[in-house]
Amino acid sequence: MVCSLKKDGSLRLCLDSKRLNEAIKRYPHKTPTLEEVNPQFHGAKWFSKLDAKAGYWSVQLDEQSQALTTFRTPLGRYCFTRLPFGLNISQDIFQQRVAEILEGLEGCVGIADDICVFGKTEEQHDKRLLSLLERAKETGLVFNSDKCFIKQRRIAFFRNVYSEDGTSPDPDKVKDIKNMPSPQHKEDLQRFLGLLTYMGSFIPNLSQKSASLRQLLKKEKPYDSSEDHQQAYDMLKDAISEYSSMAYFDTTTSVTLEVDASLKGLGAALLQNGRPVAFVSKTLTPTQTN
Structure with a gap:
Protein backbone atom coordinates (compact mmCIF):
# COMPACT_ATOMS: atom_id res chain seq x y z
CA MET A 1 0.00 0.00 0.00
CA VAL A 2 1.09 3.55 -0.70
CA CYS A 3 -0.40 6.67 0.91
CA SER A 4 -0.43 10.14 -0.62
CA LEU A 5 -1.75 13.44 0.68
CA LYS A 6 -4.78 15.05 -0.93
CA LYS A 7 -5.04 18.82 -1.29
CA ASP A 8 -7.27 18.98 1.79
CA GLY A 9 -4.66 17.18 3.88
CA SER A 10 -6.48 13.84 4.07
CA LEU A 11 -4.86 10.57 3.02
CA ARG A 12 -5.43 8.76 -0.25
CA LEU A 13 -4.82 5.00 -0.17
CA CYS A 14 -3.20 3.63 -3.31
CA LEU A 15 -2.52 0.04 -4.25
CA ASP A 16 1.11 -0.69 -5.10
CA SER A 17 0.18 -2.65 -8.21
CA LYS A 18 3.35 -2.55 -10.29
CA ARG A 19 3.39 -6.30 -10.95
CA LEU A 20 -0.36 -6.42 -11.53
CA ASN A 21 -0.21 -3.52 -13.99
CA GLU A 22 2.36 -5.43 -16.06
CA ALA A 23 -0.21 -8.18 -16.61
CA ILE A 24 -3.25 -5.98 -17.24
CA LYS A 25 -4.31 -5.44 -20.84
CA ARG A 26 -5.62 -1.90 -21.12
CA TYR A 27 -8.63 -0.88 -23.14
CA PRO A 28 -8.20 2.90 -22.95
CA HIS A 29 -11.34 5.02 -22.79
CA LYS A 30 -10.88 8.38 -24.48
CA THR A 31 -11.08 11.31 -22.09
CA PRO A 32 -12.63 14.44 -23.67
CA THR A 33 -10.07 17.10 -24.51
CA LEU A 34 -10.56 20.80 -23.84
CA GLU A 35 -10.45 21.40 -27.59
CA GLU A 36 -13.50 19.15 -27.92
CA VAL A 37 -15.26 20.58 -24.87
CA ASN A 38 -14.77 24.33 -25.33
CA PRO A 39 -17.16 24.84 -28.29
CA GLN A 40 -20.00 23.36 -26.24
CA PHE A 41 -19.82 26.34 -23.88
CA HIS A 42 -20.67 28.85 -26.62
CA GLY A 43 -23.59 30.99 -25.46
CA ALA A 44 -23.57 29.61 -21.90
CA LYS A 45 -24.13 32.14 -19.09
CA TRP A 46 -24.68 29.93 -16.03
CA PHE A 47 -22.36 27.22 -14.75
CA SER A 48 -22.12 24.61 -12.00
CA LYS A 49 -19.28 22.23 -11.17
CA LEU A 50 -19.75 19.05 -9.17
CA ASP A 51 -16.98 16.88 -7.78
CA ALA A 52 -17.51 13.12 -7.62
CA LYS A 53 -16.79 11.98 -4.06
CA ALA A 54 -14.34 9.05 -3.92
CA GLY A 55 -15.09 8.54 -7.60
CA TYR A 56 -13.08 5.37 -8.06
CA TRP A 57 -14.73 3.80 -5.03
CA SER A 58 -18.12 4.17 -6.69
CA VAL A 59 -17.10 1.36 -9.06
CA GLN A 60 -17.74 -2.14 -7.68
CA LEU A 61 -15.18 -4.88 -8.45
CA ASP A 62 -16.32 -8.43 -9.18
CA GLU A 63 -14.98 -11.21 -6.94
CA GLN A 64 -12.29 -12.31 -9.38
CA SER A 65 -10.96 -8.76 -9.68
CA GLN A 66 -11.10 -8.29 -5.91
CA ALA A 67 -8.78 -11.26 -5.42
CA LEU A 68 -6.21 -9.70 -7.75
CA THR A 69 -5.98 -6.61 -5.51
CA THR A 70 -5.01 -8.60 -2.40
CA PHE A 71 -2.26 -7.00 -0.30
CA ARG A 72 -0.48 -7.94 2.91
CA THR A 73 -0.54 -6.08 6.23
CA PRO A 74 0.75 -6.95 9.72
CA LEU A 75 -2.87 -7.81 10.56
CA GLY A 76 -3.41 -10.15 7.63
CA ARG A 77 -4.39 -10.02 3.98
CA TYR A 78 -7.00 -7.69 2.58
CA CYS A 79 -8.35 -6.84 -0.85
CA PHE A 80 -10.24 -3.98 -2.44
CA THR A 81 -13.92 -4.39 -3.17
CA ARG A 82 -13.99 -1.09 -5.05
CA LEU A 83 -11.82 0.30 -7.84
CA PRO A 84 -8.51 1.38 -6.22
CA PHE A 85 -5.98 4.05 -7.06
CA GLY A 86 -2.83 2.52 -8.49
CA LEU A 87 -4.23 0.37 -11.29
CA ASN A 88 -3.30 1.56 -14.76
CA ILE A 89 -6.90 1.06 -15.89
CA SER A 90 -8.63 2.85 -13.01
CA GLN A 91 -8.92 6.19 -14.80
CA ASP A 92 -10.13 4.53 -18.00
CA ILE A 93 -12.82 2.59 -16.15
CA PHE A 94 -13.99 5.60 -14.15
CA GLN A 95 -14.04 7.91 -17.19
CA GLN A 96 -16.13 5.33 -19.03
CA ARG A 97 -18.52 5.18 -16.08
CA VAL A 98 -18.85 8.99 -16.07
CA ALA A 99 -19.53 8.96 -19.81
CA GLU A 100 -22.24 6.32 -19.32
CA ILE A 101 -23.85 8.35 -16.52
CA LEU A 102 -23.86 11.53 -18.61
CA GLU A 103 -25.07 9.86 -21.79
CA GLY A 104 -28.10 11.69 -23.14
CA LEU A 105 -27.79 14.62 -20.71
CA GLU A 106 -27.51 17.97 -22.46
CA GLY A 107 -25.14 20.65 -21.16
CA CYS A 108 -23.08 18.25 -19.04
CA VAL A 109 -19.37 17.56 -19.50
CA GLY A 110 -17.28 15.24 -17.35
CA ILE A 111 -13.49 15.11 -17.19
CA ALA A 112 -11.87 12.96 -14.48
CA ASP A 113 -13.97 13.43 -11.32
CA ASP A 114 -15.32 16.89 -12.23
CA ILE A 115 -18.65 17.41 -13.98
CA CYS A 116 -19.62 20.81 -15.37
CA VAL A 117 -23.23 21.79 -16.08
CA PHE A 118 -23.96 24.87 -18.18
CA GLY A 119 -26.90 26.67 -19.74
CA LYS A 120 -27.74 29.76 -21.75
CA THR A 121 -30.46 30.78 -19.28
CA GLU A 122 -31.08 30.17 -15.58
CA GLU A 123 -34.05 27.99 -16.44
CA GLN A 124 -32.07 25.87 -18.88
CA HIS A 125 -29.16 25.53 -16.45
CA ASP A 126 -31.41 24.54 -13.54
CA LYS A 127 -33.24 21.97 -15.64
CA ARG A 128 -29.97 20.40 -16.76
CA LEU A 129 -28.59 20.39 -13.21
CA LEU A 130 -31.72 18.69 -11.90
CA SER A 131 -31.45 16.05 -14.65
CA LEU A 132 -27.85 15.36 -13.63
CA LEU A 133 -28.75 15.04 -9.94
CA GLU A 134 -31.57 12.64 -10.75
CA ARG A 135 -29.22 10.54 -12.90
CA ALA A 136 -26.60 10.56 -10.13
CA LYS A 137 -29.21 9.31 -7.65
CA GLU A 138 -30.21 6.52 -10.02
CA THR A 139 -26.62 5.39 -10.60
CA GLY A 140 -25.26 5.84 -7.08
CA LEU A 141 -22.86 8.65 -7.96
CA VAL A 142 -22.18 10.81 -4.87
CA PHE A 143 -20.84 14.37 -4.94
CA ASN A 144 -18.49 16.12 -2.53
CA SER A 145 -20.47 19.13 -1.28
CA ASP A 146 -17.30 20.96 -0.20
CA LYS A 147 -16.04 20.97 -3.78
CA CYS A 148 -19.29 21.76 -5.59
CA PHE A 149 -20.00 25.21 -7.01
CA ILE A 150 -23.61 25.80 -7.99
CA LYS A 151 -25.08 28.38 -10.35
CA GLN A 152 -22.03 30.54 -10.98
CA ARG A 153 -21.42 33.16 -13.67
CA ARG A 154 -17.87 31.88 -14.07
CA ILE A 155 -16.40 28.53 -13.13
CA ALA A 156 -12.95 26.94 -12.92
CA PHE A 157 -13.04 23.62 -14.73
CA PHE A 158 -10.06 21.45 -15.58
CA ARG A 159 -7.33 24.14 -15.61
CA ASN A 160 -9.47 26.77 -17.37
CA VAL A 161 -12.03 29.35 -16.29
CA TYR A 162 -15.31 29.52 -18.22
CA SER A 163 -17.72 32.45 -18.39
CA GLU A 164 -20.13 34.12 -20.77
CA ASP A 165 -17.21 36.06 -22.29
CA GLY A 166 -15.07 33.03 -23.12
CA THR A 167 -12.40 30.87 -21.58
Missing part, protein backbone atom coordinates in the same frame (compact mmCIF):
# COMPACT_ATOMS: atom_id res chain seq x y z
CA SER A 168 -9.17 31.89 -19.88
CA PRO A 169 -6.36 30.16 -17.98
CA ASP A 170 -7.03 29.36 -14.34
CA PRO A 171 -5.59 32.37 -12.41
CA ASP A 172 -4.09 30.01 -9.82
CA LYS A 173 -2.18 28.16 -12.55
CA VAL A 174 -1.01 31.45 -14.07
CA LYS A 175 0.12 32.63 -10.64
CA ASP A 176 2.06 29.41 -10.11
CA ILE A 177 3.89 29.94 -13.39
CA LYS A 178 4.64 33.61 -12.76
CA ASN A 179 5.98 32.85 -9.27
CA MET A 180 8.31 30.10 -10.45
CA PRO A 181 11.98 30.96 -9.92
CA SER A 182 14.41 30.75 -12.82
CA PRO A 183 15.22 27.09 -13.50
CA GLN A 184 18.58 25.88 -12.24
CA HIS A 185 18.36 22.33 -13.55
CA LYS A 186 16.79 20.44 -16.45
CA GLU A 187 14.10 19.11 -14.13
CA ASP A 188 13.07 22.68 -13.20
CA LEU A 189 12.85 23.70 -16.85
CA GLN A 190 10.95 20.54 -17.77
CA ARG A 191 8.33 21.28 -15.12
CA PHE A 192 7.96 24.87 -16.35
CA LEU A 193 7.54 23.84 -19.99
CA GLY A 194 5.13 21.10 -18.95
CA LEU A 195 2.85 23.64 -17.26
CA LEU A 196 2.99 25.87 -20.33
CA THR A 197 2.04 22.99 -22.61
CA TYR A 198 -1.30 22.67 -20.79
CA MET A 199 -1.97 26.32 -21.66
CA GLY A 200 -0.56 26.22 -25.18
CA SER A 201 -3.82 27.29 -26.80
CA PHE A 202 -3.55 30.66 -25.00
CA ILE A 203 0.01 31.44 -26.19
CA PRO A 204 0.63 32.35 -29.84
CA ASN A 205 3.70 30.70 -31.39
CA LEU A 206 4.47 28.81 -28.19
CA SER A 207 6.70 26.27 -29.93
CA GLN A 208 8.90 28.93 -31.50
CA LYS A 209 9.08 30.99 -28.32
CA SER A 210 10.14 27.97 -26.27
CA ALA A 211 12.45 26.39 -28.87
CA SER A 212 15.70 27.72 -27.36
CA LEU A 213 14.69 26.51 -23.89
CA ARG A 214 13.83 23.03 -25.14
CA GLN A 215 17.32 22.79 -26.61
CA LEU A 216 18.59 22.82 -23.01
CA LEU A 217 16.72 19.58 -22.32
CA LYS A 218 18.73 17.48 -24.76
CA LYS A 219 20.25 14.52 -22.96
CA GLU A 220 23.63 14.79 -24.65
CA LYS A 221 24.08 18.41 -23.57
CA PRO A 222 24.79 19.76 -20.07
CA TYR A 223 22.38 22.35 -18.68
CA ASP A 224 24.02 25.68 -19.56
CA SER A 225 21.56 28.56 -19.36
CA SER A 226 22.52 31.94 -20.84
CA GLU A 227 21.08 35.44 -20.74
CA ASP A 228 19.19 34.71 -23.98
CA HIS A 229 17.57 31.71 -22.32
CA GLN A 230 16.56 33.85 -19.36
CA GLN A 231 14.96 36.39 -21.70
CA ALA A 232 13.00 33.62 -23.42
CA TYR A 233 11.93 32.32 -20.01
CA ASP A 234 10.72 35.76 -18.88
CA MET A 235 8.93 36.34 -22.19
CA LEU A 236 6.99 33.10 -21.83
CA LYS A 237 5.94 33.97 -18.29
CA ASP A 238 4.52 37.25 -19.59
CA ALA A 239 2.90 35.64 -22.64
CA ILE A 240 0.55 33.48 -20.57
CA SER A 241 -1.39 36.57 -19.47
CA GLU A 242 -1.28 38.41 -22.82
CA TYR A 243 -4.68 37.05 -23.87
CA SER A 244 -6.96 37.21 -20.85
CA SER A 245 -9.89 35.54 -22.62
CA MET A 246 -10.40 33.37 -25.68
CA ALA A 247 -13.70 33.21 -27.56
CA TYR A 248 -15.68 29.99 -27.87
CA PHE A 249 -15.89 28.59 -31.37
CA ASP A 250 -19.20 29.56 -32.99
CA THR A 251 -20.37 27.22 -35.75
CA THR A 252 -22.63 29.96 -37.18
CA THR A 253 -19.87 32.56 -37.61
CA SER A 254 -17.19 32.82 -40.29
CA VAL A 255 -13.58 32.22 -39.30
CA THR A 256 -10.28 33.89 -40.04
CA LEU A 257 -7.12 31.82 -40.09
CA GLU A 258 -3.83 33.66 -39.67
CA VAL A 259 -0.69 31.66 -40.39
CA ASP A 260 2.97 32.36 -39.83
CA ALA A 261 6.11 30.49 -40.84
CA SER A 262 9.81 30.85 -40.26
CA LEU A 263 12.90 28.69 -40.66
CA LYS A 264 12.36 27.46 -37.10
CA GLY A 265 8.65 26.78 -36.88
CA LEU A 266 5.03 27.20 -37.92
CA GLY A 267 2.20 29.02 -36.18
CA ALA A 268 -1.49 29.71 -36.70
CA ALA A 269 -4.30 31.62 -35.03
CA LEU A 270 -8.02 30.94 -35.44
CA LEU A 271 -10.18 34.06 -34.99
CA GLN A 272 -13.87 34.89 -35.09
CA ASN A 273 -15.09 38.49 -35.07
CA GLY A 274 -11.52 39.58 -34.38
CA ARG A 275 -11.16 37.50 -31.21
CA PRO A 276 -8.75 34.57 -30.91
CA VAL A 277 -10.36 31.16 -30.55
CA ALA A 278 -7.18 29.08 -30.52
CA PHE A 279 -3.46 29.21 -31.18
CA VAL A 280 -1.38 26.33 -32.50
CA SER A 281 2.33 26.10 -33.26
CA LYS A 282 5.01 23.60 -34.17
CA THR A 283 8.80 23.65 -34.14
CA LEU A 284 10.41 22.30 -37.30
CA THR A 285 12.86 19.42 -36.98
CA PRO A 286 16.34 19.61 -38.56
CA THR A 287 15.09 17.29 -41.32
CA GLN A 288 12.14 19.58 -42.08
CA THR A 289 14.33 22.70 -42.24
CA ASN A 290 16.81 21.19 -44.73
Whole structure:
Protein backbone atom coordinates (compact mmCIF):
# COMPACT_ATOMS: atom_id res chain seq x y z
CA MET A 1 0.00 0.00 0.00
CA VAL A 2 1.09 3.55 -0.70
CA CYS A 3 -0.40 6.67 0.91
CA SER A 4 -0.43 10.14 -0.62
CA LEU A 5 -1.75 13.44 0.68
CA LYS A 6 -4.78 15.05 -0.93
CA LYS A 7 -5.04 18.82 -1.29
CA ASP A 8 -7.27 18.98 1.79
CA GLY A 9 -4.66 17.18 3.88
CA SER A 10 -6.48 13.84 4.07
CA LEU A 11 -4.86 10.57 3.02
CA ARG A 12 -5.43 8.76 -0.25
CA LEU A 13 -4.82 5.00 -0.17
CA CYS A 14 -3.20 3.63 -3.31
CA LEU A 15 -2.52 0.04 -4.25
CA ASP A 16 1.11 -0.69 -5.10
CA SER A 17 0.18 -2.65 -8.21
CA LYS A 18 3.35 -2.55 -10.29
CA ARG A 19 3.39 -6.30 -10.95
CA LEU A 20 -0.36 -6.42 -11.53
CA ASN A 21 -0.21 -3.52 -13.99
CA GLU A 22 2.36 -5.43 -16.06
CA ALA A 23 -0.21 -8.18 -16.61
CA ILE A 24 -3.25 -5.98 -17.24
CA LYS A 25 -4.31 -5.44 -20.84
CA ARG A 26 -5.62 -1.90 -21.12
CA TYR A 27 -8.63 -0.88 -23.14
CA PRO A 28 -8.20 2.90 -22.95
CA HIS A 29 -11.34 5.02 -22.79
CA LYS A 30 -10.88 8.38 -24.48
CA THR A 31 -11.08 11.31 -22.09
CA PRO A 32 -12.63 14.44 -23.67
CA THR A 33 -10.07 17.10 -24.51
CA LEU A 34 -10.56 20.80 -23.84
CA GLU A 35 -10.45 21.40 -27.59
CA GLU A 36 -13.50 19.15 -27.92
CA VAL A 37 -15.26 20.58 -24.87
CA ASN A 38 -14.77 24.33 -25.33
CA PRO A 39 -17.16 24.84 -28.29
CA GLN A 40 -20.00 23.36 -26.24
CA PHE A 41 -19.82 26.34 -23.88
CA HIS A 42 -20.67 28.85 -26.62
CA GLY A 43 -23.59 30.99 -25.46
CA ALA A 44 -23.57 29.61 -21.90
CA LYS A 45 -24.13 32.14 -19.09
CA TRP A 46 -24.68 29.93 -16.03
CA PHE A 47 -22.36 27.22 -14.75
CA SER A 48 -22.12 24.61 -12.00
CA LYS A 49 -19.28 22.23 -11.17
CA LEU A 50 -19.75 19.05 -9.17
CA ASP A 51 -16.98 16.88 -7.78
CA ALA A 52 -17.51 13.12 -7.62
CA LYS A 53 -16.79 11.98 -4.06
CA ALA A 54 -14.34 9.05 -3.92
CA GLY A 55 -15.09 8.54 -7.60
CA TYR A 56 -13.08 5.37 -8.06
CA TRP A 57 -14.73 3.80 -5.03
CA SER A 58 -18.12 4.17 -6.69
CA VAL A 59 -17.10 1.36 -9.06
CA GLN A 60 -17.74 -2.14 -7.68
CA LEU A 61 -15.18 -4.88 -8.45
CA ASP A 62 -16.32 -8.43 -9.18
CA GLU A 63 -14.98 -11.21 -6.94
CA GLN A 64 -12.29 -12.31 -9.38
CA SER A 65 -10.96 -8.76 -9.68
CA GLN A 66 -11.10 -8.29 -5.91
CA ALA A 67 -8.78 -11.26 -5.42
CA LEU A 68 -6.21 -9.70 -7.75
CA THR A 69 -5.98 -6.61 -5.51
CA THR A 70 -5.01 -8.60 -2.40
CA PHE A 71 -2.26 -7.00 -0.30
CA ARG A 72 -0.48 -7.94 2.91
CA THR A 73 -0.54 -6.08 6.23
CA PRO A 74 0.75 -6.95 9.72
CA LEU A 75 -2.87 -7.81 10.56
CA GLY A 76 -3.41 -10.15 7.63
CA ARG A 77 -4.39 -10.02 3.98
CA TYR A 78 -7.00 -7.69 2.58
CA CYS A 79 -8.35 -6.84 -0.85
CA PHE A 80 -10.24 -3.98 -2.44
CA THR A 81 -13.92 -4.39 -3.17
CA ARG A 82 -13.99 -1.09 -5.05
CA LEU A 83 -11.82 0.30 -7.84
CA PRO A 84 -8.51 1.38 -6.22
CA PHE A 85 -5.98 4.05 -7.06
CA GLY A 86 -2.83 2.52 -8.49
CA LEU A 87 -4.23 0.37 -11.29
CA ASN A 88 -3.30 1.56 -14.76
CA ILE A 89 -6.90 1.06 -15.89
CA SER A 90 -8.63 2.85 -13.01
CA GLN A 91 -8.92 6.19 -14.80
CA ASP A 92 -10.13 4.53 -18.00
CA ILE A 93 -12.82 2.59 -16.15
CA PHE A 94 -13.99 5.60 -14.15
CA GLN A 95 -14.04 7.91 -17.19
CA GLN A 96 -16.13 5.33 -19.03
CA ARG A 97 -18.52 5.18 -16.08
CA VAL A 98 -18.85 8.99 -16.07
CA ALA A 99 -19.53 8.96 -19.81
CA GLU A 100 -22.24 6.32 -19.32
CA ILE A 101 -23.85 8.35 -16.52
CA LEU A 102 -23.86 11.53 -18.61
CA GLU A 103 -25.07 9.86 -21.79
CA GLY A 104 -28.10 11.69 -23.14
CA LEU A 105 -27.79 14.62 -20.71
CA GLU A 106 -27.51 17.97 -22.46
CA GLY A 107 -25.14 20.65 -21.16
CA CYS A 108 -23.08 18.25 -19.04
CA VAL A 109 -19.37 17.56 -19.50
CA GLY A 110 -17.28 15.24 -17.35
CA ILE A 111 -13.49 15.11 -17.19
CA ALA A 112 -11.87 12.96 -14.48
CA ASP A 113 -13.97 13.43 -11.32
CA ASP A 114 -15.32 16.89 -12.23
CA ILE A 115 -18.65 17.41 -13.98
CA CYS A 116 -19.62 20.81 -15.37
CA VAL A 117 -23.23 21.79 -16.08
CA PHE A 118 -23.96 24.87 -18.18
CA GLY A 119 -26.90 26.67 -19.74
CA LYS A 120 -27.74 29.76 -21.75
CA THR A 121 -30.46 30.78 -19.28
CA GLU A 122 -31.08 30.17 -15.58
CA GLU A 123 -34.05 27.99 -16.44
CA GLN A 124 -32.07 25.87 -18.88
CA HIS A 125 -29.16 25.53 -16.45
CA ASP A 126 -31.41 24.54 -13.54
CA LYS A 127 -33.24 21.97 -15.64
CA ARG A 128 -29.97 20.40 -16.76
CA LEU A 129 -28.59 20.39 -13.21
CA LEU A 130 -31.72 18.69 -11.90
CA SER A 131 -31.45 16.05 -14.65
CA LEU A 132 -27.85 15.36 -13.63
CA LEU A 133 -28.75 15.04 -9.94
CA GLU A 134 -31.57 12.64 -10.75
CA ARG A 135 -29.22 10.54 -12.90
CA ALA A 136 -26.60 10.56 -10.13
CA LYS A 137 -29.21 9.31 -7.65
CA GLU A 138 -30.21 6.52 -10.02
CA THR A 139 -26.62 5.39 -10.60
CA GLY A 140 -25.26 5.84 -7.08
CA LEU A 141 -22.86 8.65 -7.96
CA VAL A 142 -22.18 10.81 -4.87
CA PHE A 143 -20.84 14.37 -4.94
CA ASN A 144 -18.49 16.12 -2.53
CA SER A 145 -20.47 19.13 -1.28
CA ASP A 146 -17.30 20.96 -0.20
CA LYS A 147 -16.04 20.97 -3.78
CA CYS A 148 -19.29 21.76 -5.59
CA PHE A 149 -20.00 25.21 -7.01
CA ILE A 150 -23.61 25.80 -7.99
CA LYS A 151 -25.08 28.38 -10.35
CA GLN A 152 -22.03 30.54 -10.98
CA ARG A 153 -21.42 33.16 -13.67
CA ARG A 154 -17.87 31.88 -14.07
CA ILE A 155 -16.40 28.53 -13.13
CA ALA A 156 -12.95 26.94 -12.92
CA PHE A 157 -13.04 23.62 -14.73
CA PHE A 158 -10.06 21.45 -15.58
CA ARG A 159 -7.33 24.14 -15.61
CA ASN A 160 -9.47 26.77 -17.37
CA VAL A 161 -12.03 29.35 -16.29
CA TYR A 162 -15.31 29.52 -18.22
CA SER A 163 -17.72 32.45 -18.39
CA GLU A 164 -20.13 34.12 -20.77
CA ASP A 165 -17.21 36.06 -22.29
CA GLY A 166 -15.07 33.03 -23.12
CA THR A 167 -12.40 30.87 -21.58
CA SER A 168 -9.17 31.89 -19.88
CA PRO A 169 -6.36 30.16 -17.98
CA ASP A 170 -7.03 29.36 -14.34
CA PRO A 171 -5.59 32.37 -12.41
CA ASP A 172 -4.09 30.01 -9.82
CA LYS A 173 -2.18 28.16 -12.55
CA VAL A 174 -1.01 31.45 -14.07
CA LYS A 175 0.12 32.63 -10.64
CA ASP A 176 2.06 29.41 -10.11
CA ILE A 177 3.89 29.94 -13.39
CA LYS A 178 4.64 33.61 -12.76
CA ASN A 179 5.98 32.85 -9.27
CA MET A 180 8.31 30.10 -10.45
CA PRO A 181 11.98 30.96 -9.92
CA SER A 182 14.41 30.75 -12.82
CA PRO A 183 15.22 27.09 -13.50
CA GLN A 184 18.58 25.88 -12.24
CA HIS A 185 18.36 22.33 -13.55
CA LYS A 186 16.79 20.44 -16.45
CA GLU A 187 14.10 19.11 -14.13
CA ASP A 188 13.07 22.68 -13.20
CA LEU A 189 12.85 23.70 -16.85
CA GLN A 190 10.95 20.54 -17.77
CA ARG A 191 8.33 21.28 -15.12
CA PHE A 192 7.96 24.87 -16.35
CA LEU A 193 7.54 23.84 -19.99
CA GLY A 194 5.13 21.10 -18.95
CA LEU A 195 2.85 23.64 -17.26
CA LEU A 196 2.99 25.87 -20.33
CA THR A 197 2.04 22.99 -22.61
CA TYR A 198 -1.30 22.67 -20.79
CA MET A 199 -1.97 26.32 -21.66
CA GLY A 200 -0.56 26.22 -25.18
CA SER A 201 -3.82 27.29 -26.80
CA PHE A 202 -3.55 30.66 -25.00
CA ILE A 203 0.01 31.44 -26.19
CA PRO A 204 0.63 32.35 -29.84
CA ASN A 205 3.70 30.70 -31.39
CA LEU A 206 4.47 28.81 -28.19
CA SER A 207 6.70 26.27 -29.93
CA GLN A 208 8.90 28.93 -31.50
CA LYS A 209 9.08 30.99 -28.32
CA SER A 210 10.14 27.97 -26.27
CA ALA A 211 12.45 26.39 -28.87
CA SER A 212 15.70 27.72 -27.36
CA LEU A 213 14.69 26.51 -23.89
CA ARG A 214 13.83 23.03 -25.14
CA GLN A 215 17.32 22.79 -26.61
CA LEU A 216 18.59 22.82 -23.01
CA LEU A 217 16.72 19.58 -22.32
CA LYS A 218 18.73 17.48 -24.76
CA LYS A 219 20.25 14.52 -22.96
CA GLU A 220 23.63 14.79 -24.65
CA LYS A 221 24.08 18.41 -23.57
CA PRO A 222 24.79 19.76 -20.07
CA TYR A 223 22.38 22.35 -18.68
CA ASP A 224 24.02 25.68 -19.56
CA SER A 225 21.56 28.56 -19.36
CA SER A 226 22.52 31.94 -20.84
CA GLU A 227 21.08 35.44 -20.74
CA ASP A 228 19.19 34.71 -23.98
CA HIS A 229 17.57 31.71 -22.32
CA GLN A 230 16.56 33.85 -19.36
CA GLN A 231 14.96 36.39 -21.70
CA ALA A 232 13.00 33.62 -23.42
CA TYR A 233 11.93 32.32 -20.01
CA ASP A 234 10.72 35.76 -18.88
CA MET A 235 8.93 36.34 -22.19
CA LEU A 236 6.99 33.10 -21.83
CA LYS A 237 5.94 33.97 -18.29
CA ASP A 238 4.52 37.25 -19.59
CA ALA A 239 2.90 35.64 -22.64
CA ILE A 240 0.55 33.48 -20.57
CA SER A 241 -1.39 36.57 -19.47
CA GLU A 242 -1.28 38.41 -22.82
CA TYR A 243 -4.68 37.05 -23.87
CA SER A 244 -6.96 37.21 -20.85
CA SER A 245 -9.89 35.54 -22.62
CA MET A 246 -10.40 33.37 -25.68
CA ALA A 247 -13.70 33.21 -27.56
CA TYR A 248 -15.68 29.99 -27.87
CA PHE A 249 -15.89 28.59 -31.37
CA ASP A 250 -19.20 29.56 -32.99
CA THR A 251 -20.37 27.22 -35.75
CA THR A 252 -22.63 29.96 -37.18
CA THR A 253 -19.87 32.56 -37.61
CA SER A 254 -17.19 32.82 -40.29
CA VAL A 255 -13.58 32.22 -39.30
CA THR A 256 -10.28 33.89 -40.04
CA LEU A 257 -7.12 31.82 -40.09
CA GLU A 258 -3.83 33.66 -39.67
CA VAL A 259 -0.69 31.66 -40.39
CA ASP A 260 2.97 32.36 -39.83
CA ALA A 261 6.11 30.49 -40.84
CA SER A 262 9.81 30.85 -40.26
CA LEU A 263 12.90 28.69 -40.66
CA LYS A 264 12.36 27.46 -37.10
CA GLY A 265 8.65 26.78 -36.88
CA LEU A 266 5.03 27.20 -37.92
CA GLY A 267 2.20 29.02 -36.18
CA ALA A 268 -1.49 29.71 -36.70
CA ALA A 269 -4.30 31.62 -35.03
CA LEU A 270 -8.02 30.94 -35.44
CA LEU A 271 -10.18 34.06 -34.99
CA GLN A 272 -13.87 34.89 -35.09
CA ASN A 273 -15.09 38.49 -35.07
CA GLY A 274 -11.52 39.58 -34.38
CA ARG A 275 -11.16 37.50 -31.21
CA PRO A 276 -8.75 34.57 -30.91
CA VAL A 277 -10.36 31.16 -30.55
CA ALA A 278 -7.18 29.08 -30.52
CA PHE A 279 -3.46 29.21 -31.18
CA VAL A 280 -1.38 26.33 -32.50
CA SER A 281 2.33 26.10 -33.26
CA LYS A 282 5.01 23.60 -34.17
CA THR A 283 8.80 23.65 -34.14
CA LEU A 284 10.41 22.30 -37.30
CA THR A 285 12.86 19.42 -36.98
CA PRO A 286 16.34 19.61 -38.56
CA THR A 287 15.09 17.29 -41.32
CA GLN A 288 12.14 19.58 -42.08
CA THR A 289 14.33 22.70 -42.24
CA ASN A 290 16.81 21.19 -44.73
